[in-house]
Amino acid sequence: MKFLDEYRDEALARRLADRIARATTRPWTLMEVCGGQTHAIVRFGIDRLLPPEIELVHGPGCPVCVTPIEIIDRALELAAQPRTALCTFGDMARVPGSGSDLLGCRAEGGDVRIVYSPLDAVEMAAAEPEREFVFLAVGFETTAPANAMAVLQARRRGLRNFSLLVAHVLVPPAMEAILSAPDHRVQGFLAAGHVCTVTGWADYHAIARTHRVPIVVTGFEPVDVLQGVAMCVEQLEAGRYTVENQYRRSARPEGNRAARATVDEVFEVADRRWRGIGVLPRSGLRIRPELGDFDAERRFGPVHCDEEAESPCIAGRILRGRAKPDACPAFGTTCTPEHPLGAPMVSSEGACSAYLRYRGTAGPSDATESARP
Amino acid sequence: MCLAVPGRVESVEGSDPLERRGSVDFGGVRREVQLAFVPEAERGDWVLVHVGFAIARIDEDEAERMLDELERMETGGDAR
Numbered sequence: 001m002k003f004l005d006e007y008r009d010e011a012l013a014r015r016l017a018d019r020i021a022r023a024t025t026r027p028w029t030l031m032e033v034c035g036g037q038t039h040a041i042v043r044f045g046i047d048r049l050l051p052p053e054i055e056l057v058h059g060p061g062c063p064v065c066v067t068p069i070e071i072i073d074r075a076l077e078l079a080a081q082p083r084t085a086l087c088t089f090g091d092m093a094r095v096p097g098s099g100s101d102l103l104g105c106r107a108e109g110g111d112v113r114i115v116y117s118p119l120d121a122v123e124m125a126a127a128e129p130e131r132e133f134v135f136l137a138v139g140f141e142t143t144a145p146a147n148a149m150a151v152l153q154a155r156r157r158g159l160r161n162f163s164l165l166v167a168h169v170l171v172p173p174a175m176e177a178i179l180s181a182p183d184h185r186v187q188g189f190l191a192a193g194h195v196c197t198v199t200g201w202a203d204y205h206a207i208a209r210t211h212r213v214p215i216v217v218t219g220f221e222p223v224d225v226l227q228g229v230a231m232c233v234e235q236l237e238a239g240r241y242t243v244e245n246q247y248r249r250s251a252r253p254e255g256n257r258a259a260r261a262t263v264d265e266v267f268e269v270a271d272r273r274w275r276g277i278g279v280l281p282r283s284g285l286r287i288r289p290e291l292g293d294f295d296a297e298r299r300f301g302p303v304h305c306d307e308e309a310e311s312p313c314i315a316g317r318i319l320r321g322r323a324k325p326d327a328c329p330a331f332g333t334t335c336t337p338e339h340p341l342g343a344p345m346v347s348s349e350g351a352c353s354a355y356l357r358y359r360g361t362a363g364p365s366d367a368t369e370s371a372r373p
Numbered sequence: 374m375c376l377a378v379p380g381r382v383e384s385v386e387g388s389d390p391l392e393r394r395g396s397v398d399f400g401g402v403r404r405e406v407q408l409a410f411v412p413e414a415e416r417g418d419w420v421l422v423h424v425g426f427a428i429a430r431i432d433e434d435e436a437e438r439m440l441d442e443l444e445r446m447e448t449g450g451d452a453r
Contacts, residue, residue, distance in 0.1 A: 001379070003379035116424065142375040194376075249432050349375070
């Protein structure tokens, strides 16, 4: 398919790998921010095409993985209530809460509805006015415009039974947090192409300058990722640290103005707790007070996200690029997609899920992936 | 969750900016897609779709330029 196949061209990928090898004179550690990039890297074996000096560490870009357990527990509570339906993207359905997960809750009679778009939940709310519909609004900047538009359309249609349980997070504060740790290893970033397609990268210049790291806005196909690595390595070798754009066919410096305006109309920036990482200031979104009728925390009570209990899951280290999935003693043994200890094992953007699926003990990789629009 | 898929706009309907939408073809599968965030996208354009919303019009010229550059890299030898 156009805009996919040409970026999976093996000969071109190998030429890019050669270009990277020629440019590399010493070890460099790069972090790909987005879990979608992690999956592409592991699925296509991109890391194995690179010279041994280049290490890719996997970043925090799995919104499902960083959603606090208290949010999932609230979603489970709401789904179990009579006359309340909890709508979610399929990615959240297998993420463990304190007890069950949303699929388990549905098996026990909870009203959990897997939707493809937040507008599906708006349609359901319009069709069943006697029932409360809560959409679990998880995601990074890429997803925020769609969720914001769901609120605007629900308001326009006069719906009184639709709200968002918001756990939106933002990428730049997470990059800052990773770079602010005194012993971090990240020397360059492949920034998330779809996040930047929405936001642009005005906020990224200060990060590159302050921390002296090159940042390359990068796409998701093998040729994209390899070109992103090449651009990042060439900056590092030349002693430069600027923001560059590999994903030029979709990402523009100012982002998508219409999408950003919709997000600003519905959401405001707020502190957020990231599962496995902790509270990061101004690292997420919440619904503006004037749209409080559409805020599930206003309608059903605030969610308090506490310090996390000890867990055998090392998701926090994995999400900050400090450990790789196969370094975890539970990986593929006591933690599997069927019985996950943490979200990275079940999310389609989780690093653990990528390693198990494409490199794990479960046999050869299944290269067929459902790419839903 | 940030997965976004390219598709080609087959038709556009709705004059209201908030509810502008269209039919988009994804390699033979057609779906209704919200076009509110790509007011510039018209029939025949390629868009990048995430959770039912187009988040960008794909710039075909820019895509071709980049692939041309990469092709030149093949024969040119040096990276830059």
